[in-house]
Amino acid sequence: MFKKNKWLASIASAVLLVGVGFTTTMQLAPQMVQQDVKADSWINDYIDQNGIQPVPITYQEGTFSDWFGYENDVGKPEGVVVHETASPNTTAATFAQSFNNNWETLETYVHAFTDDTQTINIHNTDYGVWGAGPTANSKYIQIELCEVNTADKFARSVANDAFYIATMLHKYNLPVEYGTTVVTHDQTAQWWHETDHTDPTGYFAKWGYGMDQFMPLIQKYYDQIGNAGSTAAGTDTTNNAGSTAAGTDTTNNGGAAQGETGTVKVNNSSSFMVPLVSFDTAGNAKNANRGLANNTSWFTDQQKTYNGHTYYRVSTNEWVIDSAATYTAR
Structure with a gap:
């Protein structure tokens, strides 16, 4: 190996x-x-x-x-x-x-x-x-x-x-x-x-x-x-959050991210993958144009509350919604 x-x-x-x-x-x-x-x-x-x-x-x-x-x-x-x-x-x-x-x-x-x-x-x-x-x-x-x-x-x-x-x-x-x-x-x-x-x-x-x-x-x-002024992170910085990957309302009523480490196992019963969401500087969610394979586990170090859901961070600015993830604290 x-x-x-x-x-x-x-x-x-x-x-x-x-x-x-x-x-x-x-x-x-x-x-x-x-x-x-x-x-x-x-x-x-x-x-x-x-x-x-x-x-x-x-x-x-x-x-x-x-x-x-x-x-x-x-x-x-x-x-x-x-x-x-x-x-x-x-x-x-x-x-x-x-x-x-x-x-x-x-x-x-x-x-x-x-x-x-x-x-x-x-x-x-x-x-x-x-x-x-x-x-x-x-x-x-x-x-x-x-x-x-x-x-x-x-x-x-x-x-x-x-x-x-x-x-x-x-x-x-x-x-x-x-x-x-x-x-x-x-x-x-x-x-x-x-x-x-x-x-x-x-x-x-x-x-x-x-x-x-x-x-x-x-x-x-x-x-x-x-x-x-590029983010160089591969995410679109334009605020086009008319809809999110999870199909939730994009009105910003989210809370600040919390630093809680753990793992999330993801699964989406309606697709072969779980869509990811990113957040712009105003705190609005948008489709990150990426997804995670079903039944895979990911390290998470932050949580964010947005429109009544918890989102778990799995990379720099990519988050997965709680309805498609099972969280286990470390």
Whole structure:
């Protein structure tokens, strides 16, 4: 368990035709302002000169069912591990489907994949995955960069990769720090000797690129997200709470959140999943566009009263209604 296997492209292609049903899909669009990257890198210069902007992050709930928190608790990652797939010309969509179909056999899973056209997040980043050995898995969000075959595609893919990492650091209020909040699989392998991988070092070098040039790109997007006022958390901040995922009236008569830890087991008799609700700054509920699989248990650290119901927090701003959850105090 907890080992990350690098598979051949033929394996990924062979499982492509096996379908998988996702619970939900959601996108977070980057809202960028122009800002030059100050780094000695022709790739970063190419991104600026050609006006390349990162693509929106697509959120698709995957099939990975080993829900475990980080060593500092659920929703408290320490940073992001940078991977690359070691499988030339295999897309993010292909990898996402392959992981969802085969993670139990392959004993590996990551939070996200990105290529030159798409970034797909397939697991809630409040929880860990199996990507870089037990120690790293208990600390970091993990994203795989897909190998491409042209310089233009490489530039676009690293822009997408950097934006995803910047988004996650913003989401969890972490700074941009190489070797602390942004680490490579190569580094984690050297530190803890739980895997033997060296990515993305060799693949970056193929394009005359390195982490010393990638870090300023992450910083660029991190600063732009902050300047644009983005939540970077993958939730819509527009107040469109005409209805909630639970179908309740959205008049705000809710109470403040209470800090009571425990677990909730969720079930929705009318669907295969339990919808989640988020709350805007005015305290109004709205559909979070995500759901939890039936008969799964989740850690909760806060409760909120809203329209006569108790809501239990299961991630940063995602809550489940009491009528679809059984709460057990710790």
